[in-house]
Amino acid sequence: MSGSLSPTxxxxxxxxxxxxxxxxxxxxxxxxxxxxxxxxLKLAIAMMDLTTLEGMDSPGKVRQxxxxxxxxxxxRTDIPSCAAVCVYPDLxxxxxxxxxxxxxxxxxxxxxxxSGRTDRRTKLREVELAxxxxxxxxxxxxxxxxxxxxxxxxxxxxxxxVKEACGDAHLKVILETGELKTYDNVxxxxxxxxxxxxxxxxTSTGKVSPASTRPVALLMLETVRDHYLETGKMVGVKAAxxxxxxxxxxxxxxxxxxxxxxxxxxxxxxxxxxxxxxNDVLMQLEKQRTGRYQRGTDFSTD
Amino acid sequence: xxxxDNKTSVPKRRANNGKLSFGGKWQYAKAPESxxxxxxxxxxxxxxxxxxxxxxxxKYFATINPATEKKIAEVAQANKKDxxxxxxxxxxxxxxxxxxxxxxxxxxLFRIARILQERAREFAVLETLDNGKPIKETRDVDVPxxxxxxxxxxxxxxxxELLFPGEKPEPVGVVGQIIxxxxxxxxxxxxIAPALAAGNTVVIKPAETSPLTALRLCEVxxxxxxxxxxxxxxTGDGSTGAALVRHPDLNKVAxxxxxxxxxxxxxxxAGRSVDLTLELGGKAAHLVFEDAxxxxxxxxxVRGIFFNQGHVCCAGSRLIVQESVHDLxxxxxxxRMARIRVGDPLDKNTDMGAIHSSEQxxxxxxxxxxxxxxxxxxxxxxxxxPKNGFWFVPSMFTGVTQSHRISREEIFGPVLxxxxxxxxxxxxxxxNDTSYGLSAGIWTDKGARIxxxxxxxxxxxxxxxxxxxxxxxxxxxxxxxxxFGREGGRQGLRAYVKLRSGLLPG
Numbered sequence: 001m002s003g004s005l006s007p008t009x010x011x012x013x014x015x016x017x018x019x020x021x022x023x024x025x026x027x028x029x030x031x032x033x034x035x036x037x038x039x040x041l042k043l044a045i046a047m048m049d050l051t052t053l054e055g056m057d058s059p060g061k062v063r064q065x066x067x068x069x070x071x072x073x074x075x076r077t078d079i080p081s082c083a084a085v086c087v088y089p090d091l092x093x094x095x096x097x098x099x100x101x102x103x104x105x106x107x108x109x110x111x112x113x114x115s116g117r118t119d120r121r122t123k124l125r126e127v128e129l130a131x132x133x134x135x136x137x138x139x140x141x142x143x144x145x146x147x148x149x150x151x152x153x154x155x156x157x158x159x160x161x162v163k164e165a166c167g168d169a170h171l172k173v174i175l176e177t178g179e180l181k182t183y184d185n186v187x188x189x190x191x192x193x194x195x196x197x198x199x200x201x202x203t204s205t206g207k208v209s210p211a212s213t214r215p216v217a218l219l220m221l222e223t224v225r226d227h228y229l230e231t232g233k234m235v236g237v238k239a240a241x242x243x244x245x246x247x248x249x250x251x252x253x254x255x256x257x258x259x260x261x262x263x264x265x266x267x268x269x270x271x272x273x274x275x276x277x278x279n280d281v282l283m284q285l286e287k288q289r290t291g292r293y294q295r296g297t298d299f300s301t302d
Numbered sequence: 303x304x305x306x307d308n309k310t311s312v313p314k315r316r317a318n319n320g321k322l323s324f325g326g327k328w329q330y331a332k333a334p335e336s337x338x339x340x341x342x343x344x345x346x347x348x349x350x351x352x353x354x355x356x357x358x359x360x361k362y363f364a365t366i367n368p369a370t371e372k373k374i375a376e377v378a379q380a381n382k383k384d385x386x387x388x389x390x391x392x393x394x395x396x397x398x399x400x401x402x403x404x405x406x407x408x409x410x411l412f413r414i415a416r417i418l419q420e421r422a423r424e425f426a427v428l429e430t431l432d433n434g435k436p437i438k439e440t441r442d443v444d445v446p447x448x449x450x451x452x453x454x455x456x457x458x459x460x461x462x463e464l465l466f467p468g469e470k471p472e473p474v475g476v477v478g479q480i481i482x483x484x485x486x487x488x489x490x491x492x493x494i495a496p497a498l499a500a501g502n503t504v505v506i507k508p509a510e511t512s513p514l515t516a517l518r519l520c521e522v523x524x525x526x527x528x529x530x531x532x533x534x535x536x537t538g539d540g541s542t543g544a545a546l547v548r549h550p551d552l553n554k555v556a557x558x559x560x561x562x563x564x565x566x567x568x569x570x571x572a573g574r575s576v577d578l579t580l581e582l583g584g585k586a587a588h589l590v591f592e593d594a595x596x597x598x599x600x601x602x603x604v605r606g607i608f609f610n611q612g613h614v615c616c617a618g619s620r621l622i623v624q625e626s627v628h629d630l631x632x633x634x635x636x637x638r639m640a641r642i643r644v645g646d647p648l649d650k651n652t653d654m655g656a657i658h659s660s661e662q663x664x665x666x667x668x669x670x671x672x673x674x675x676x677x678x679x680x681x682x683x684x685x686x687x688p689k690n691g692f693w694f695v696p697s698m699f700t701g702v703t704q705s706h707r708i709s710r711e712e713i714f715g716p717v718l719x720x721x722x723x724x725x726x727x728x729x730x731x732x733x734n735d736t737s738y739g740l741s742a743g744i745w746t747d748k749g750a751r752i753x754x755x756x757x758x759x760x761x762x763x764x765x766x767x768x769x770x771x772x773x774x775x776x777x778x779x780x781x782x783x784x785x786f787g788r789e790g791g792r793q794g795l796r797a798y799v800k801l802r803s804g805l806l807p808g
Contacts, residue, residue, distance in 0.1 A: 019599075043328065
């Protein structure tokens with residue numbers, strides 16, 4: 001773990017909000033049809049972190065979620081598994097057992113999710129426990145209190161510490177962009193997370209509105225692209241929360257395809273954090289295959 | 303090779319730079335807009351006095367699809383007699399039209415606007431077929447803006463007195479209008495809407511190579527039951543336009559097109575009691591300062607020069623970027639240019655369509671060759687172009703000096719020339735080093751600098767952190783060889799009224 005960087009390291013180029021949103025709107029007009037649609041929707045499933053993060057989550061619900069992540073539509077073998085299931089730390093063990101051998105990974109939120117308002121030792125301990133219980137991915141939240149008061153070094157130090165606590169587990173750093181409010185903040189927080197060792201930067205917890213938005217995702221993609229071009233090091237992006245329709249998912253994929261390109265069009269470097277999205281994607285895929293929309297009840301609910 | 307003091311070399315990648323690849327993993331399927339709903343006749347006559355008439359010349363010529371070079375339809379070649387018939391029809395319609403209350407004229411304009419919206423898809427497809435520009439632009443820019451111009455001016459028709467307090471606005475009379483091929487429908491709307499709102503009648507000549515949407519607009523006028531003769535459309539080549547501007551019964555001429563033809567028109571109306579507005583060429587500068595939001599500035603520069611294949615009089619064809627960010631910015635631009643999807647204009651995912659005509663293509667090629675010959679460095683991304691039709695790859699020259707032809711002459715194509723500056727003073731000086739003065743773009747995050755620079759640039763439109771953004775309420779027009787007069791907004795209406803002082807009865 002390194003000490004705090006000089007504040008100049010956290011300086012980022014400005015973002016023009018109007019133009020960023022205009023570019024996002026322009027890319028939203030891409031028309032994705034036929035083979036491209038099928039391919040894109042399957043990719044979206046393979047990139048999905050199927051998520052349940054409720055106080056009322058139960059072992060049974062998690063097992064069901066895992067089953068769905070492994071085989072989203074059991075009768076159709078051409079439909080890939082999801083990338084991961086994403087749960088609270090106390091349910092990691094159950095999830096790990098349920099997905100064992102399937103290739104689906106277990107992600108756990110940690111560090112006092114979703115607000116992050118607890119002390120550093122508790123956060124690190126939570127990470128260690130989640131990893132020990134079988135999580136291969138940790139979704140941490142940044143300290144927005146520190147960030148918004150300008151203590152960027154503290155945010156950075158915490159990301160570094162959590163990264164170390166993760167060991168071999170992948171670290172996704174949740175910026176909670178709905179609380180950062182400005183695009184300039186999003187870019188700065190992205191940079192801090194990347195410098196701190198994030199394997200992924202993630203938009204949101206899903207507990208704050210707005211959760212992921214496409215302009216924010218585009219900005220984060222531009223940030224990881226520029227980081228890669230500067231250093232040769234790739235960082236992933238996870239758009240989480242608020243993505244409910246297949247159409248929306250395809251629009252995110254267009255952002256990935258036209259900003260970062262082929263390398264990021266893989267579950268290794270781009271993820272969706274979602275729960276209800278999966279069924280809409282499945283429904284659209286079945287529509288493409290059969291020419292008809294199926295009933296909602298034809299798809300299991302989690 | 304010509305060199306300036308400033309750094310002008312092509313940037314090299316740093317050794318540890320990663321490389322991005324695109325389009326290898328997920329390609330968009332073809333998404334062509336359907337053309338089934340657009341009925342096109344084999345042959346079009348002239349629209350004079352509310353009726354479709356055969357040209358007295360007896361001659362027709364073909365209009366082709368620039369993306370395929372296939373003939374779409376034949377249109378009439380109006381001669382001097384046809385032009386005279388059109389002007390007489392407009393003259394005949396004038397007394398009743400100008401006598402209508404503003405409120406009544408507004409009704410017609412609102413109707414036209416609504417019908418345009420209802421038939422938006424048809425107009426978008428037809429414009430794309432006849433012009434070569436991508437459907438995404440005709441659908442999202444040309445047609446909605448054309449409708450907006452009719453809506454906007456409908457709103458003014460009964461409020462003209464409010465625009466000119468203490469004076470009485472009266473129509474100028476019969477107006478002759480000549481419009482270019484780069485925005486055929488939109489330019490027709492820009493010209494016709496304010497003229498009608500102010501109580502004038504119109505004879506309009508669309509460009510020879512893109513007449514179809516102006517002719518289709520006549521169907522809208524019929525549908526809206528616009529009185530016969532209020533708008534007349536004569537198609538033809540340059541001789542038709544020449545006959546129109548020389549017609550003795552015109553009270554005003556409004557022209558959008560090349561500076562060369564604009565000067566001819568100015569000569570033709572000299573010594574006559576004819577009002578004139580000219581909207582001509584441009585060689586606009588983007589000034590990118592080091593503190594700008596660079597990724598968004600890249601988007602703006604791309605929109606500025608590659609929008610409508612660069613066939614835009616206010617296109618930002620000169621990029622003047624602060625030396626400290628030149629290399630980075632050029633690298634970003636190169637990457638972004640490689641993402642521009644060039645091809646079938648009817649495909650909804652096409653960003654850049656066909657060059658409008660073989661003539662224009664030759665002109666672009668000639669000027670690009672001059673850039674190479676004079677020592678500027680050409681960048682063109684790899685780009686597969688269709689076999690038939692007229693195409694040009696998005697292009698950028700670095701190492702351009704102020705004296706290169708490509709930085710002085712209007713190319714009217716997808717060609718950007720890049721040079722650098724070190725101080726704001728130098729930026730302004732270079733931006734103003736042109737015989738034109740239509741538009742400019744300033745890219746900086748600093749508010750004070752925006753105002754400082756904008757107030758020193760001699761151009762009719764100065765955009766800040768955006769480019770090629772149009773609105774009916776915003777006046778458009780130029781300085782110097784970019785012409786005079788304004789279109790759009792309150793200022794645009796001024797050109798379509800005569801003001802009489804004092805409070806006159808009735």
